[in-house]
Amino acid sequence: MAHLLGAESVSVTFATRTVLDGVSLGIEDGDRIGMVGRNGDGKSTLMRLLAQRATPDEGRVTRRRDVHVGYLDQTDVLDGDLSVGEAIVGDQADHEWASNPKIRDVMGGLVAEVDWHAKVSSLSGGQKRRVALAKLLIGDDDVIMLDEPTNHLDVEGVAWLARHLAERWRPTDGGLLVVTHDRWFLDEICTRTWEVHDGVVDGFDGGYAAYVLARAERDRMDSVVEGKRQQLVKKELAWLRRGAPARTAKPKFRIEAANALIADVPEPRDSLALSKMAMARQGKDVLDLEDVSLALGEKTLFDGITLRLAPGQRLGLVGVNGSGKTTLLRMLNGEVTPDAGKVKKGKTVQTAVLSQEVKELNELEHLRVTEVIEQEKRVFSVGGREVSATQLVEQLGFTNAKQWTKVKDLSGGERRRLQLLRLLVGEPNVLMLDEPTNDLDTDTLAAIEDVLDGWPGTLVVVSHDRYLLERVTDSQMALLGDGKLRDLPRGVDQYLELRRAAEAGSGASPLNAGEGQNSAESAPRYSSEETRQAKKDLxxxxxxxxxxxxxxxxxxxxxxxxxxxxxxxxxMAALNKKLQVVQAEQQDLELQWLAAAEVLGK
Structure with a gap:
């Protein structure tokens, strides 16, 4: 395979801390690399160096002369004065970019619901991220580097991005380097994993599942005294083998070695025992929504939905943006009153909600981490064993030094972990988590899942993180934007199928977004005969x-x-005249394509 770019003995030091220490590595044609590691260990720093957006203190970054690199930083800034269309395709006319199938695919996958004519400055953070990603992906780069590309993408958007990247190049062409906490995405896309830790980078063949196995093997073979961390890795491995067997088909995943490692590891959780404990704490009645309806302005969020939560139930919620997932949690928590229907709450039910913004910590910013937890409780029970507040704080990644850090000095991910700890030590029996994976690394996510495995209560999780949903919940339901709540017996795969079926029936083009047609529901309807003809014409x-x-x-x-x-x-004159005729025909065909595509919602 041809070498694309690499690093030779690069080192980076911030103040007194060495983040990268003499690291040498490379990206070759066909590489699909995922980078994992704890927050602050240097993943983004290494990516910036390889993209030549930063300079190492020592060593050098090399790049083949003809290699073009596309880079999506977490803080990429677009020109706020441009319209969405101008930010993505520049001054290209609609018929020019619309004749390119790759650009059409990117538009449909990322910005179909974004107002094409709106100023970039008027967009939400998530919409700006989608526009920046679309701008990058319509290019023809040899190497693409993506730093947390799944942030602000829903389940559907993550699935689209995975498909796009898998089909973008031939298997032996191009290079991909991605930093993400989305473990399903890593497993779906990557054939190699880099773990950044303690100033070095260790390479592993395969995606996330293979990496977890290899890391457990490495710890065992090197006789590393890392009891707690190794047990957590083995538990994660048990889930990968038992809960998601399709992942074991990945290349380099040595199943016999995996079976030997996890032979004595129990199931991630004993659902029956947890349900009995939950019943004892909650009684039979938990939370019920009966024939509930709610409208916000002219939009109907819920239209006669019914939901009954059982003791110990673990429910995952997915849905399109704006379908009411967060509002549903607030209704279950008693913060929102429905326009019609009933919300019934059991007498012994105590709810707790982990919000997306974590504003609850604002009034505690002067306190240290340990002080915040000890305000709530010093000891509580997890999985039938007593755990001190200090032990739990340590389990979720707060080292001895971090336990004495003030709340105001914590990162976004650390604040989220701390607030989850506050909720857990309060011992609610119904816990609701709204996008809990934001700003968390893969190790921290595994630690949180380990804590939730032994938590005896009813759990409701709203998340775009497919891995987390499948890992910590036993059933899933969907809000599809039509006011209804749909059960998903086959999980997230079924949700994606329902969304594809809905889009096949109607859709919005980015050309007319912002002109009263920003969603599939408001797109014009065409007869089946017109649709069939449009497909033939296309x-x-x-x-x-x-x-x-x-x-x-x-x-x-x-x-x-x-x-x-x-x-x-x-x-030459005759050739030029012939060229003008063909180009005029080409332009006419492109206009015809746009008309047919509008009928099909492309």
Whole structure:
């Protein structure tokens, strides 16, 4: 495989802390690399170095001369004065970019619901992130580097991005380097994993599942005295083998070694025992929504939905943006009153909600981490054993030094961990988590899942993190934006199928977004005959466009050849006239394509 770029003995030091210490590595054609490691261990720093957005203190970064690199930073800033369309495709006319299938795919996957004519400055943070990602992906880079690309993407968007990256190059072409906490995404895309820790980078073959196995093997073979961490890795491995067997088909995943490692590891949780404990704490009645309806302005969020939560139930909620997932949690928590229907709450039910913003810690910013937890309780029970507040704080990644850090000095991920700890030590019997994976690294997520495994209560999780949903919940339901709550017996795969079916029936084009057609629900409807004809036209037009493009390329070659030596001006004039005719035909075909695509919602 051809070398694309790499680092030779690079070192980076911040103040007194060495983040990278003499690291050498490379990216070659066909590499699909995922980077994992604790927050602050240098993943983003290494990516910036390889993208040549930063300079190492020592060593050097090399790049093949003809290699083009596309880089999505966590803080990429777009020109706020541009419209969405201008920010993505520049000054290209609609018929120019719309004739490119790759650009159309990117538009449909990332910005179909973003107002095409809106100023970038008016967009939400999530929308700006989607626009920046779309701008990058329509290019033809040899290497793409993505720092947390799944942030602000829903389950559907993450699935689209995984498919796009898997199909973007031939298996032996291009290079991908991605930093993400989304473990499903890592497993779906990556064939190699880099673990950044303690100033070094260790390489592993395979995606996240293979990495977990290899790390457990490494710890065992090196006789590393890391009891707590190793047990956690083994427990995660048990889940990967038992809960998601399809992952074991990944190359390099040595199943016999995995079976030997996890032979004595119990199931991640004993659901029956936890349900009995939950019943004892809650009684039979938990929370019920009966025929509930709610409208916000002109939009109906819930239209006669019914939901009954059982003691010890573990429910995952997925849904399109704006479908009411957070509002549903607030209704269950008693913060929102429905327009119609009933919300019934058991007498012994105590709820707790982990919000997305974690504003609850604002009034405690002057306290240290340990002080915040000890305000709530010093000892509580997890999985039938007593755990001190200090032990729990340590289990979720707060080292001795961090336990004495003031709340105001914590990162976003650390604040989220601390607030979850506050909720747990308060011993609620119904816990609701709203996008709990934001700003957390994979090790911390595994630690949180370990704590939740032994938590005896009813759990409701709203998340775009597919791995987390499948890992900590036993059933899933979906809000599809039509006011209804849909059960998903086959989980997230079924949700994605339902969304694809909905989009096949209607859709919005980025060309008319912002003109009263920002969603699939408000897109124009066409008859089945018109739809069938549009499909036929689209196939015919794309075939003719390919021929026209080949003709243009042939004529241009002839004109280039004729321009060398003695120039035949009559021949050149004839070729130029022919070129203008073909280009006019090409433009007409592109307009026809746009008309057919609008019927199909592309």
């Amino acid at each position: 196939t015919r037009i794309e075939r003719q466009l390919s021929k026209a493009a080949a003709q243009v390329e042939k004529i241009q070659h002839q004109m280039n050849d004729g321009a060398s030596g003695d120039v035949d001006f009559d021949k």
